[in-house]
Amino acid sequence: MIRAIIIDDEPAMQEVNSQLLSEYFPNIKLVGTADCIKTGINLIHKKKPDLVLLDIQLSDGSGFQLLQKLPSYNFKVVFITAFDSFAIKAIKFSAIDYILKPVNEIEFQQAIQRAIALIEKKEHTESQVNVLMDSFKKELQNKKLVLRTQNSMHIVDISDIHFCKSDNSYTTFYLDNNEKILVSKSLKDYEGILKEYGFFRPHQSFLVNLNHIKKVDKTDHGFLIMKNKKEIPISTRQKKNLIDLLDRL
Numbered sequence: 160m161i162r163a164i165i166i167d168d169e170p171a172m173q174e175v176n177s178q179l180l181s182e183y184f185p186n187i188k189l190v191g192t193a194d195c196i197k198t199g200i201n202l203i204h205k206k207k208p209d210l211v212l213l214d215i216q217l218s219d220g221s222g223f224q225l226l227q228k229l230p231s232y233n234f235k236v237v238f239i240t241a242f243d244s245f246a247i248k249a250i251k252f253s254a255i256d257y258i259l260k261p262v263n264e265i266e267f268q269q270a271i272q273r274a275i276a277l278i279e280k281k282e283h284t285e286s287q288v289n290v291l292m293d294s295f296k297k298e299l300q301n302k303k304l305v306l307r308t309q310n311s312m313h314i315v316d317i318s319d320i321h322f323c324k325s326d327n328s329y330t331t332f333y334l335d336n337n338e339k340i341l342v343s344k345s346l347k348d349y350e351g352i353l354k355e356y357g358f359f360r361p362h363q364s365f366l367v368n369l370n371h372i373k374k375v376d377k378t379d380h381g382f383l384i385m386k387n388k389k390e391i392p393i394s395t396r397q398k399k400n401l402i403d404l405l406d407r408l
Contacts, residue, residue, distance in 0.1 A: 161187045161278060164206055166199040166222070167214035167239055172260065176212055176239070179267050184275070195219045197403065200228060208234050209278050210271075212258070215240040219404055221355050223291070235274045255287050302356060306332060306342050313340050317356050321387050322367040323349060333389065361393040361401050375405065 163180060167173050173192045180187050190206045193199040195218045203211065211234050213222040222238060238250055238257040250257045256270040304320070306313040319335045325346035332340045350358070350366055357369045361383060374384040381398055383391040393401060 161209045161275065162190045162206060163187050163210040163212065164191045164193065164199075164202055164208045165189065165212045166193045166195075166202070166217070166225070167212070168194045168216075168218040169214070170194075172214070172239065172262075175262055176258075176267075179262065179264065180271070183264075183268050184271060187271070187275075196225045196228065199225050203229065203232070203234070210234060210274055211236050213238055216355060219400070220357075235277050237270050237274050250291065255291055304352070306340050308340060308342055315340070317353065318368075318370070320353075320358075320368050321371040321385050322365055322389070322391060323353075323358075325364045325366075333387065337387065359397075359401060359404060361391060361397050363394065365391050367391055369405070372405070375402065377402075 161184075165173050165176050167176070173194075177189055177192070180189055187210065190208060191202045193202045197219065199213075199217070213225065213236050215222045215238055217225070226232075226236070236255060238255065239260065239262075240247065240250075240257055241260040247257065247259075256273050258267050258270050302317045303314050304317055306315060315332070315334060321333045321335070323346055324331045324333065328343065328345050330342055330344055330346050330349060332342070334340065346360075346364070346366055350360055353366060353368075358366050359369055360366050367383060367385070371386045372383055373386045375393075376382050376384065377398075380395060381393040383393060385391060
């Protein structure tokens with residue numbers, strides 16, 4: 160019996176994939192589900208699965224980051240993703256299977272069947288995963304974002320963004336060398352794009368690059384001190400999530 164787990168932050172997707180496994184693959188036993196990097200890693204250590212259905216975009220980071228936090232593993236991975244050209248390109252470069260949201264039953268069956276074949280042949284996939292991680296890291300290092308203002312189009316390195324600040328339907332980007340760029344899009348428009356690249360929303364008005372945090376002040380409500388010496392508030396609701404996330408870096 161093949162032991163499988165599902166790591167996805169959408170309960171509906173957990174249910175869909177669980178039902179498809181049960182319907183089409185009676186030789187696969189679902190031994191658990193998780194919804195983030197932390198619970199996913201704990202579940203992997205506890206259940207020691209043969210197969211992991213792993214969502215790329217989790218609430219506290221990416222499925223790629225989850226794999227990077229594991230010192231070693233011998234399970235097979237099938238990624239689950241909404242359409243994301245970068246993620247799919249990285250996966251295709253490594254010839255690792257993925258399931259596209261919304262789930263197509265035939266494609267689901269094909270991806271799982273290929274994973275079963277690898278498990279049964281005891282075929283190692285470390286080299287494929289290494290190619291995937293290299294592609295992922297290179298994409299992060301070189302990733303740029305286009306910011307359109309009223310008069311200009313700015314092309315910025317994501318790594319140069321310290322934080323973003325919301326002002327209703329506008330967002331100000333704070334960059335290296337104290338540069339600021341104001342764009343006429345909401346912070347929510349950028350949160351989904353930047354979350355995959357190490358950004359976190361500690362407060363409804365701010366989105367911060369975790370790589371530019373210098374210090375976390377935990378007194379009272381608490382606030383962040385960035386490397387550019389700016390102070391960012393932390394909401395009570397997000398304080399524990401942020402500290403947990405930083406502990407895992």
